[in-house]
């Protein structure tokens with residue numbers, strides 16, 4: 001089972017906290033779609049044997065594409081790859097793009113899952129974030145999507161925002177629950193280098209939540225969504241009635257994925273490739289007939305560490321069989337696992353290693369403690 005990720009590198013405007021790859025110049029959108037189609041065709045020779053179960057349009061802002069551009073891309077995937085009949089096709093969209101007309105067209109094209117970037121229901125927060133929408137647009141987007149018949153809605157919300165009190169976060173959560181989506185993703189605001197947010201924080205113009213406040217907000221997130229019937233199946237992802245994101249779940253379980261577009265990366269369980277994160281360079285390379293990529297061959301250590309890092313974040317945990325296929329850790333490693341078990345932060349079943357609820361608060365630190373270090377690398381190359 002494999003997934004196909006297509007990166008659409010355009011946005012209406014630059015959100016002040018964002019360091020993803022995108023451009024606000026849309027004059028060459030058609031040219032970019034043609035290049036994405038070229039890359040899809042070029043990579044198909046190697047990926048022909050794979051059965052694709054998911055197609056995910058991420059970005060950037062994929063909902064900025066015209067329906068004709070989107071159709072071209074979906075057709076190109078279907079005509080060059082083996083795609084299962086029950087394929088999950090997800091479109092990330094901004095609330096202000098979710099008009100009845102657009103939604104109707106996306107549905108006709110086979111899009112069956114929407115991931116709507118609400119981020120906040122507070123217009124003051126949306127304003128400093130420089131989002132292109134307001135809270136009312138989000139409510140309309142969800143109403144319209146339901147009216148058109150989308151029954152796989154995922155809504156994104158952010159916490160750790162400047163001046164956010166616990167009560168404000170609770171109100172945000174109650175509002176999103178009220179909309180009754182099948183899936184909710186909630187991410188903590190991070191201050192990325194070279195963003196307007198990082199400049200404002202350095203200048204003291206904005207104060208983001210402290211680590212303790214973020215932890216309190218995370219705990220409130222988990223308990224409030226649990227009480228509302230949402231299962232936390234990954235640290236930042238919650239689903240009702242097993243409406244998991246099939247695309248992201250296959251990624252977290254270590255499946256292969258094809259990545260198309262500037263800055264996208266792909267993984268075939270042996271190698272990872274990274275596409276150029278520059279639209280012009282990406283277009284020029286493809287015009288010359290070459291793939292705009294850098295390839296990294298993963299060592300057994302890399303694969304082991306990656307399985308730990310992504311697997312521990314999920315409710316399924318890390319598969320021991322998958323993990324030990326790559327490398328055999330030493331006694332010291334098993335002792336670290338045991339220490340975390342004794343502290344009630346990790347549990348082991350016969351087949352998996354998983355975090356407890358308390359362990360999820362420390363997921364990154366625990367994962368990095370379980371990484372294997374390749375000590376055979378000579379110091380001279382470090």
Ligand code: SF4
Nearest residue numbers: 011014015018059060
């Ligand atoms: S819409 Fe998304 S990708 Fe685009 S600038 Fe905002 S946060 Fe970044």
